[in-house]
Amino acid sequence: MERFKRNERIAAMVKILSDNPNRLYSLNYFAQRLNAAKSTISEDIVIARNVFEELDLGRIETVPGAAGGVKYRSKISAAESLDFLKGIAKMLSDPGRIITGGFLYMADVISNPQVAYSAGRVLAGCFERNPVRYVVTVETKGIPIALMTARALGVPLVIARRDNRVTEGSAVNINFLSGSTGRIQTMSLSKRAMERGAEVLIIDDFMKAGGTARGMVDLMKEFDAKVAGIGVMITTTKPEEKLISNYIPLMFLEGVDEKSGKVRIKPNEKLFF
């Protein structure tokens, strides 16, 4: 097999690491795949790590020891996060997005792959210190952001359903009160979906009264899960009192005025200072 030059090895390593966030690769893996000595690979990693740090491209971490190696953490800088959220706020402030009833059309934005990717990285950064075994969401609109959060953290995604499906085997169902509509709704999750007693991160796209998030917390109790965190892309500032506490919103929706066509939405700047 051919020998690669240093910059070729680095290009390959950066690609493989950033395609697989939070996955630990042994130095042997790279030594074999790139046909180089482990000491050489170590030096390559130091170079890549430094430039990632310098240009705020994420973090390359080395884990010492026999079971050690190197992994990539999909870290997004405070400045880039804030820029991203300001861009989203601007997009969502378009009066053309206001729907009769004071709703805001945002399905196109939150299911956009690049938006979901960035949102997932920001959310993953908010909870990276918490041990997380699964990211959990409930269908439908939160799925893209939750998937990208799970990808950034390197853990599986679990999707609760609004109803019980025959194709999912026996399931746990719970009822919950939607704080916005005042109606009882159902949430269902296959018993096979996750191991009992795991740490979970709950992710959703939007929170108003917090009923859905509350429902997910209750559903997790049925799996003896420990809720390590709750993150939402956007929360309304009213009602101030939510059905849950201890959640992290990336943005605040302060109001949608149908008459004037004014949408007030802003990033949660506290996250970044």
Next chain:
Amino acid sequence: MERFKRNERIAAMVKILSDNPNRLYSLNYFAQRLNAAKSTISEDIVIARNVFEELDLGRIETVPGAAGGVKYRSKISAAESLDFLKGIAKMLSDPGRIITGGFLYMADVISNPQVAYSAGRVLAGCFERNPVRYVVTVETKGIPIALMTARALGVPLVIARRDNRVTEGSAVNINFLSGSTGRIQTMSLSKRAMERGAEVLIIDDFMKAGGTARGMVDLMKEFDAKVAGIGVMITTTKPEEKLISNYIPLMFLEGVDEKSGKVRIKPNEKLFF
């Protein structure tokens, strides 16, 4: 601003390009961000392109001309694709996945971020020659794979709903016949979800009779869209006659035998030869 060495510039460029598949970056962008001459950046790109080709890591393409630049195509090799699909087939063949009624539990697999990422790259590769403006799917289980396909192609994702939501504004609804259950179902998509007359790629996780895919084709007609392709992760071999033709499956599910605990599932090897 500091000067970077060649291997540092390459590390940064590879990271930025592979984080943003199919997005065109001008040489100026990299020249400014990495504080180097355009001619130097050009040379860096040639090195990265060659090692990507050699190690089957995807394709770095240069677009000549004033509006030109460089972009990354998330190409996955035939060998890696086949390995990936064989791994999925093995996972899904576990008798413990069989659910009463002859169903197969696979929600955990198809919503796993790494699985969805690889499946999305394989599907994107199948349709990369077709012009695609949007990837379209219908909730719920196909969303992770469709999102990753859209990401690999660098286009937005559009998610049709099973019902009509007040938060999505005025919508187009169609009814379709589920070929598996024989029941009439509804599919709904906000009028704001896509521009008329666009080329779309329809992606779903599973096909049996093809009713859902047929429904999506019909829904797309209401938006004057041109269906550039239909891709599914898994199709059953029976019924042989589907409600649509011209679809590409990544895998064939030949049978689930509840008595013997045998699951017959295999990759669509024709795709890779």
